[in-house]
Amino acid sequence: MATRTYLGAAFAAIATFGTLPATAQELPGTMIWTAYDVGSAGYAEASAIADAFGRQFGTRVRIQPSGSGIGRLQPLLQGRADYAFLATEAFFMGEGAYDFAVQEWGPHQLRAVAGRPAGITLIAAGDAGIDTVADAAGKRIAFVAGNPSVNVKCEAILAFGGLTLEDVQVITFPTYAAAMASMTRNESDATCTTPTTSQLYELAESPRGIYYVPLEADNQAGWDQLLEVLPIMGPSDEDIAAGLPEGEIAKMAAYRYPVITTTPDKTDDEVYAFIKALDETYDLYKDGTATMVRWSLDMSGKPAIDVPFHDGAIRYLTERGIWTEEDRAWNDRAIARMDALVAAWQDFQPAHADLPEAEYAEAWMARRAEVVAGLN
Missing domain, CATH: 3.40.190.10 (Periplasmic binding protein-like II)
Structure with missing residues (x-):
């Protein structure tokens, strides 16, 4: 299947014509998203969705590309980006694993909005x-x-x-x-x-x-x-x-890739409006690349995924009849795991602050394994 991508300007928004749908007032006028760098599937898909948001709602979206997981996460955690189109760094950040098993990072609370199967x-x-x-x-x-x-x-x-x-x-x-x-x-x-x-x-x-x-x-x-x-x-x-x-x-x-990710600080209403817009513009972006048909919420709005779903997304998925009791049970377990790791990090960090970086990471990964084993 031929691929059609939207890799143009950083602001992937088009002026709208006529009366906007009622949901338009629920979305902010501008948003900033992070994604993989230009040429990646994640950037292409973020661009196609941003273009659809612009055409349907008049929302201007600036996409900040980065070739590193840290580069995609920093703007989100610092409040300079609204959403991040992430890969497995969402899981690693939530776990405080690998590149994030260092003093300046560690596990952080993240929440998923949706994630395309890949x-x-x-x-x-x-x-x-x-x-x-x-x-x-x-x-x-x-x-x-x-x-x-x-x-x-x-x-x-x-x-x-x-x-x-x-x-x-x-x-x-x-x-x-x-x-x-x-x-x-x-x-x-x-x-x-x-x-x-x-x-x-x-x-x-x-x-x-x-x-x-x-x-x-x-x-x-x-x-x-x-x-x-x-x-x-x-x-x-x-x-x-x-x-x-x-x-x-x-x-x-x-x-799952990309995983549209945000922080728990993003309000339920904001995330509800975002996933609703993602659903309502599906026909505008689903042909953007060969795999974007998989953004249909019956596929992208279901566990398992790298981090727990945001409550605002769950509210919309429940209204659409997509979210089940099994999904909620999975999400509750995922939140409990993330909560336990964040709490363990808060105790671990000051007690091991004097360790060299490599020893620090090794000690934390051992502690992380203990926490995860205790949840099973």
């Missing part, structure tokens, strides 16, 4: 000789500086094939876009990402070609090894991917 696997250049995950041994794997969302998922996928980071050549690139384009430039052999990122279409058309390394659902040992590294994914059959012939299926892992 697939991921080890995506290789067609000429790299990587037919299985195990074949990636000794190959150049593209990572992104300051981006655990990509890097840890790649570490988990390598574990599916019995590999660790010591078994491959990790090549770290300064931005997400640079990492994704590195295979086409023959600067790497493979990476891990969502299969509709714009640079992958370029790879598929290049002399190197593209190959989706399968993560077979019946490989129990592989999945056990993957989930030991990152317990938020599961098997998925993906039929929308750059260079994938129509009618074919790629065996991948499923997660």
Whole structure:
């Protein structure tokens, strides 16, 4: 399927004509969102939704792109952005894990509005000789500086094939876009990402070609090894991917990307208006990229997701008949987990403030594991 993206001006708003719908008064006149950098699926989808908000409601949306999870989260936590279109850094921030297991970060309260189902696997250049995950041994794997969302998922996928980071050549690139384009430039052999990122279409058309390394659902040992590294994914059959012939299926892992995220400080009414607008403009943006049909709330408004849903989103999802008692039970458990980790961090931080950075992170990750184990 051809991809149509909206990668134009930073302000993705169009003047409206005629009388605005009643919901327009519920949305602010301007908003700031953060997203992955230009060329990513997250930026393309945020741009398409922003364009739809502008056309339907006259809302001006400024999108701040960043190639790092920290760069997408800082404006949100500092109150300079209203929403962030995040990947797995939402989960890591809520857990205080990986790049966020340092004194200046730690676990933070975050809330989801909606998150599109997405697939991921080890995506290789067609000429790299990587037919299985195990074949990636000794190959150049593209990572992104300051981006655990990509890097840890790649570490988990390598574990599916019995590999660790010591078994491959990790090549770290300064931005997400640079990492994704590195295979086409023959600067790497493979990476891990969502299969509709714009640079992958370029790879598929290049002399190197593209190959989706399968993560077979019946490989129990592989999945056990993957989930030991990152317990938020599961098997998925993906039929929308750059260079994938129509009618074919790629065996991948499923997660949520992008996850529209905000803080609990955002009022219920504000988030209610946002998700309602997301729902009401669906027909305007659903063809923006090949996978945007998955923003339908019956898919994007359901657990499991990286962080708990915001109460304002739950209110709207309940009114629409989408939210169930099972969903509420999942959300209650997710909030309890986040509350426990934030409380543990508040006790841990002053007691360990004198530790060197590496020892501090190691000690916190051990404490985090204890807290999580105590919740089960």
